[in-house]
Amino acid sequence: MTTTGTTTGTTTGTTTLITGISELVTNDGPDWDLGVIPGAAVLVEDGTVTWTGTAATAPDAERTVDVGGRAVIPGFVDSHSHIVFAGDRSAEFTARMAGAAYDGGGIASTVAATRSATDDALRERARRLVGEARAQGTTLLEVKSGYGLDTTQEKRLLGIAHEMTGEVTFLGGHVVPAGYRHDPDAYVHLVAGAMTQACAPSAKWGDVFCEPHSPVAFDEDQSREILESARNHGLGLRVHGAQLGPGPGPRLAVELGAASVDHATFLTDADIDLLSQAAGSGGPVVTFLPVVEFSTRQPYPDARRVIDAGITVAVATDCNPGTCYSNSMSMAMAIAVREMGMTPDEALWAATAGGARALRRADVGKIAPGSRADLAVVDAPSRDHIVYRAGVPLVRALDI
Numbered sequence: 001m002t003t004t005g006t007t008t009g010t011t012t013g014t015t016t017l018i019t020g021i022s023e024l025v026t027n028d029g030p031d032w033d034l035g036v037i038p039g040a041a042v043l044v045e046d047g048t049v050t051w052t053g054t055a056a057t058a059p060d061a062e063r064t065v066d067v068g069g070r071a072v073i074p075g076f077v078d079s080h081s082h083i084v085f086a087g088d089r090s091a092e093f094t095a096r097m098a099g100a101a102y103d104g105g106g107i108a109s110t111v112a113a114t115r116s117a118t119d120d121a122l123r124e125r126a127r128r129l130v131g132e133a134r135a136q137g138t139t140l141l142e143v144k145s146g147y148g149l150d151t152t153q154e155k156r157l158l159g160i161a162h163e164m165t166g167e168v169t170f171l172g173g174h175v176v177p178a179g180y181r182h183d184p185d186a187y188v189h190l191v192a193g194a195m196t197q198a199c200a201p202s203a204k205w206g207d208v209f210c211e212p213h214s215p216v217a218f219d220e221d222q223s224r225e226i227l228e229s230a231r232n233h234g235l236g237l238r239v240h241g242a243q244l245g246p247g248p249g250p251r252l253a254v255e256l257g258a259a260s261v262d263h264a265t266f267l268t269d270a271d272i273d274l275l276s277q278a279a280g281s282g283g284p285v286v287t288f289l290p291v292v293e294f295s296t297r298q299p300y301p302d303a304r305r306v307i308d309a310g311i312t313v314a315v316a317t318d319c320n321p322g323t324c325y326s327n328s329m330s331m332a333m334a335i336a337v338r339e340m341g342m343t344p345d346e347a348l349w350a351a352t353a354g355g356a357r358a359l360r361r362a363d364v365g366k367i368a369p370g371s372r373a374d375l376a377v378v379d380a381p382s383r384d385h386i387v388y389r390a391g392v393p394l395v396r397a398l399d400i
């Protein structure tokens with residue numbers, strides 16, 4: 001990228017014109033419409049987009065950033081991650097590639113390593129992952145707790161997550177920790193009671209791993225208890241559902257008004273009917289996490305079926321040490337296109353506007369007057385290259 005004009009010193013109050021944009025993806029229109037402007041420019045003031053249009057009609061600005069004939073897209077919105085953790089589970093991944101199944105049992109080893117890690121160690125790794133994500137075009141990340149699983153530890157992880165993002169999710173209901181295996185309901189009551197009370201002020205969202213196919217996750221009643229308590233404490237809801245097999249997660253997400261049901265690997269026809277009916281009244285976004293299926297050797301979900309049913313879809317990474325140690329939104333898009341029936345443009349919309357919808361954010365996932373100036377540059381003349389050149393790090397967040 002070449003840069004002209006003043007690029008140093010404070011930019012507070014200055015207007016910056018981004019020029020040299022071969023095509024601009026704005027997402028400023030109806031769902032699934034990328035609102036592409038060829039030969040575009042973007043005006044930014046104080047971190048906010050104030051104008052978009054063709055370069056020929058651009059207003060003057062105090063400062064110019066020329067992206068040199070590259071495509072510009074809204075920064076990726078990665079609406080699902082678990083990046084506050086310690087330890088290493090690469091051996092578990094390698095064993096899965098040789099045929100071992102994933103059932104959530106490995107989470108216990110991350111919990112043990114996380115509990116004994118210092119704040120600084122957790123912070124250093126989370127920061128590195130946020131930096132990696134930004135270098136790959138992600139400008140907003142949701143981050144969950146869930147590897148502490150007692151009140152003190154969950155609060156600690158939420159505090160560190162909050163240093164990374166405003167989109168912080170309390171996941172005390174990740175799995176039943178070892179000390180409660182004899183009495184899982186006692187753990188459910190702890191999460192729904194004292195733990196939520198202590199943790200809710202440090203979070204924006206509450207989530208649960210609703211998965212009867214896992215020996216360590218939560219069934220429908222347990223998940224409902226945890227989610228209802230989160231809601232009663234003022235948290236918005238998200239649900240890990242239907243990851244390992246068909247299950248009650250998607251239904252619960254609709255029933256309780258969750259913003260998103262994530263994974264959705266095994267949606268039934270009945271789930272799709274329910275989600276489709278709820279879609280008109282702001283029902284849950286279905287958030288696909290394609291790199292999880294890659295990393296667990298599970299079947300890929302049929303995104304086409306979900307989109308065709310009129311349901312809003314997001315694509316995110318789920319970056320975590322167990323099921324997906326990747327924070328590459330481009331890779332998630334590539335798999336969604338090649339294996340899940342999405343077009344490249346649908347995958348791009350889902351990775352940007354879809355993620356924003358999953359987080360109920362109107363100020364990100366698009367480039368339009370009033371939106372945050374979260375822009376990413378594709379090192380290519382068109383957005384098509386993101387998936388066309390799969391595996392090549394073409395996308396990066398634009399520092400303005």
Ligand code: NIG
Pocket residue numbers: 082104106107110209240243292318320321322323
């Ligand atoms: O989203 N499904 C539950 N939680 C994570 C995996 C966590 C782990 O295995 O460490 C997920 O896939």
Ligand code: FE
Pocket residue numbers: 080081082240318320
């Ligand atoms: Fe997850």
